[in-house]
Amino acid sequence: MRNLIRLASASAGVCAAMFAAACAHESANEANTMVAGLPRAADRPLERIEGVASHYGVVETSDGARLRTIIALPEGANEPLHPLLFTQWVSCGSIEYREGSGAREALAKLARESGLALIRVERSSDGDSQGPACDELDYDTEVAHYVEAFDALLKDERIDASKVYMQGSSLGSTTAPLVAHALQKKGYDIAGIAIQGGGAETYYERMLSFDRIYLERRPDAVAPEDIHHEIVARAKFHYEYLINDRHPDEIAKDSAAMAGVRADILGMGETDHYGRPFAWHQQAAKKNFLAAWAAVDAPVLVIYNAFDQFEAEYGHKLIADMAERLRPGSATFVVQENVDHNNMRYDNIIEAYTMEGGSPVWEETTDIILNWLETVR
Structure with a gap:
């Protein structure tokens, strides 16, 4: 598996530095190209992030899914970097960089400025990934796919896995501690977890x-x-x-x-x-998120946006308070006033709930994460 990942992602790394059409191999279907072991619609360009080299790859999971992986490194990186593993929100869809999306611009800024290797895994059927449709994927399988894929990618020659950092966004804030705990049991040193948009209540x-x-x-x-x-x-x-x-x-x-x-x-x-299917939520309801957070011996950054349309402050603060009791000095809790779930700032909480107007503050949120990473590295 390790050799497969190296070969596939090395080929994609070359593609990231050129135009996709010039370096992708044609498949049997003229409408598709083959990029790092997975077919791709010919009209979908690879992501291009200024100052970043994106290396495409593929991981095959034990249940037969073939998941697109992207390792994004600052341009000019000439030695292995510690990884920043990303777990995403609930809605299905590719997490490749596309200009203009606040959430993806935030990821691009992290890839460019963190000094870490940003690692993303496209969920089953999202982007180029193959397997059960994302909107039919259950919670347990999603978590298992993250664990298998990250475990494989942490062995990539571009990665220094002696310290592993994680970021969870929205529902990814619930999967992040579960994945971190599973990786910790495999022997990885989880050096820090940052989350925004999800708590540790049941x-x-x-x-x-x-x-x-x-x-x-x-x-x-x-x-x-x-x-x-x-x-x-x-x-x-x-x-x-x-x-x-x-x-x-x-x-x-x-x-x-x-x-x-x-x-x-x-x-x-x-x-x-x-x-997502009803089973996804029913399986999530069986998870002991607080136990996972308690078991992961790592600094934590918890960002709560005060105008969040879905999440309560209590669930976020629960993470920080628990970590601080168990590991004094390990928790950082930040409240962003007048900011909603999607990192938009509004004049009042009612306008935020209807998501009308508002101004993006994803750069502010990302800077909080970047500054925190500096303190825990």
């Missing part, structure tokens, strides 16, 4: 928090005196859904109240929840 509490914010801040906000009864009903629904693993449609048959909740759960469609 997933059950997390989803209730989503609903409370939704009830309070949406344009047709529920009357304050009715929120109590709404939350009690949603607590019953989520317990059946997340803890007892029942299908939402079956829960809706229990009573008119449960049917009403089913029709109004934030982000829940006919067959998915936030674009």
Whole structure:
């Protein structure tokens, strides 16, 4: 496996320095090219980040998925670098760099300025990756894929795996400690984890928090005196859904109240929840995130954006408080005022919830991470 990764990613590293069409090999299908062992639509250019060389590769997991990997190094790097492993948000889609996306511009800045090797893995079916459709992928498999892929990539000749750093964004803040704990058990030194947009409360509490914010801040906000009864009903629904693993449609048959909740759960469609299968959320609800954070002996940076449309401050602070109790001096907790989940700044919290207007502050968020990395390296 190690040789396969080296050969595939070395070829892609050359591609990153040239135009993709000039260095990609044609496949049997004229509409596609072959890039570092995986076919790619011919009209999709490889990412080009100023000051960064992006090396494409592929890792085959034990269940047969073939995942696109990208190791992004500062141009001119002539010796192995410590890695920064990235775990991403819930929504499916490629995490290759594309100009104009705040989240991807933040990753580009990290790749360019951190002095680390930014390592990304495209989830199954995202980007060039092959395997089960991302919107059918369950949580356990997603975490397992991260662990297998990162374990393989940490053996790449461009990587100095004596210290491993991680960053989790949004839902990636829940997968980050699980992946870190698994890698730590494999013998890697986890030297620091930075997260923004996700806490360590139980997933059950997390989803209730989503609903409370939704009830309070949406344009047709529920009357304050009715929120109590709404939350009690949603607590019953989520317990059946997340803890007892029942299908939402079956829960809706229990009573008119449960049917009403089913029709109004934030982000829940006919067959998915936030674009992922119900099983994904049910498996996430079985994870002990706080235990994973407690087990990873590493400095932590927790960024909470005060106008977050989904997440509560409590879950974020839980990580920092627990780390500080177990390992005094290891936790850094930062609150960004007037900033939302997507690193946009708004005048007030209601405008933030509707995501109308706002100004991007992803550079500020990234600078917090970069400054923190300087203190823990």
